Amino acid sequence: MNTLSGSIALLMLLGSVRCQGVDPTPVPVHALAQVTGGELRLFSGEDVQLRCSVPEDPLSSWRYQWFLNGVLTSSAEVYHLKNAHVLQTGSYTCQGEKDLKEWPYLISSLQSDLLNVHVDGGWVLLQAPTEPLIIEEVLTMTCRVRDDPLLVEVNFYKGDVKIRTQKKKDLVFPSATLDDQGTYWCKATWLQDFKYQSAQSLKFSVIVLDKLSSPVLTIDDGEVNPVKGSTVVLRCSTQLNTREKGHTIEYYYMNNATLLGPSSSKDTHTIQRVEDDDTGVYTCKARVRVLNLERWSNELKLKVEPSY
Known part of the structure; x- marks a missing residue:
């Protein structure tokens, strides 16, 4: 049997399987992207580690791919951004693929939810929950200064309104409410080389969800x-x-x-x-x-x- 005849026979066999109503393709499963080291909001030069898995099918031999803003950027289970730079800011997703013994012989998982990484090249960074909070959960925001110098004063703002002045970098709301949702930023003053330095962070939106939304x-x-x-x-x-x-x-x-x-x-x-x-x-x-x-x-x- 020549190559052409063999190919035709294979196509006829696959067509026969489909006509008989047999679909060996597994049900699609979702990939899961997680942060396993560092923070999603970080300074340039710092590290963050992302891991991809398929929890619905953990025993299979999956291979993984990472995408930055939809463009393939890595083929690995763990994606490690070492000495991260500003251009690595963006939306990361991952996807798994594995071989099958039967047609279609290769299957891909559904892509994971987004992980939004922000690499900040400035002096002050506001770290806050990147995932929506649910009311009554603890809301913690941290006003970080690069290299962690001695802080003199930290001001937290919601919109254009100053809501707190303190020396500590952490602002904690023990029980978040819907009113705590909004856009926050901070301004820090610190002492470095016997001189006072001051800078402010970029704005960041905090989302707070009700346990049950109004229908x-x-x-x-x-x-x-x-x-x-x-x-x-x-x-x-x-x-x-x-x-x-x-x-x-x-x-x-x-x-x-x-x-x-x-x-x-x-x-x-x-x-x-x-x-x-x-x-x-x-x-x-x-x-x-x-x-x-x-x-x-x-x-x-x-x-x-x-x-x-």
């Missing part, structure tokens, strides 16, 4: 004036933000404050063949019973139009 009630097709006899799907969109997994959100739907049936674990409520009495003001409530949390949505006015 947004919408209609799936966006039509708030449905024709009589049509189907309307209400959607109650919310977000549960907790470090623990497995909590269930209960949804309640109301028309003119009248409950439309029992609670549901679905974020949609369908009204089949709407009638005139379905006209009204709709709201929904999201509730997490075990956490004693509940939030109400906006009001949505729905008017059923006659069919002609």
Whole structure:
């Protein structure tokens, strides 16, 4: 059998497998990018170490690739930025790939979430949580000065307002609130070579999330004036933000404050063949019973139009 005939036979075999409904391709899994040394916000000349893994399939022999702003920059499980420079600032993601014994013989994981690395070439750097906080968690911000000299004064700002003057470099909020979300920066004064030096950091945004966001009630097709006899799907969109997994959100739907049936674990409520009495003001409530949390949505006015 010549090479061409062999190739045709292989393609026919693969086509036969697909036609029989057999798909040997594994379900895609996500890569995970983590910081295993240093900080995501660092001075130039310092080090940070990033590690890639595939936690959903840890026993396989994965190979890894790192991308900076979407461009391949390294092929390694651990990516070590030694003596980092400003041009290495950017968004890092990683991806795994492994060989298979069957078609398609090679598979890639889904890319990881972003790790945003900021390499600062200045004198003062504000280090703060790079991931969103959840209310009641501790919020710590650190105003660092290159080479750690003796600090004389540190000023912290939120927006254009000075919120604290102190000698310590750390500012701690023991229990963060939604009001603590915002843009922060700091200004430091220090003593070096018997001279006073002063500089300020770049601004940095701190995000604080509610445990359960206020729901947004919408209609799936966006039509708030449905024709009589049509189907309307209400959607109650919310977000549960907790470090623990497995909590269930209960949804309640109301028309003119009248409950439309029992609670549901679905974020949609369908009204089949709407009638005139379905006209009204709709709201929904999201509730997490075990956490004693509940939030109400906006009001949505729905008017059923006659069919002609």
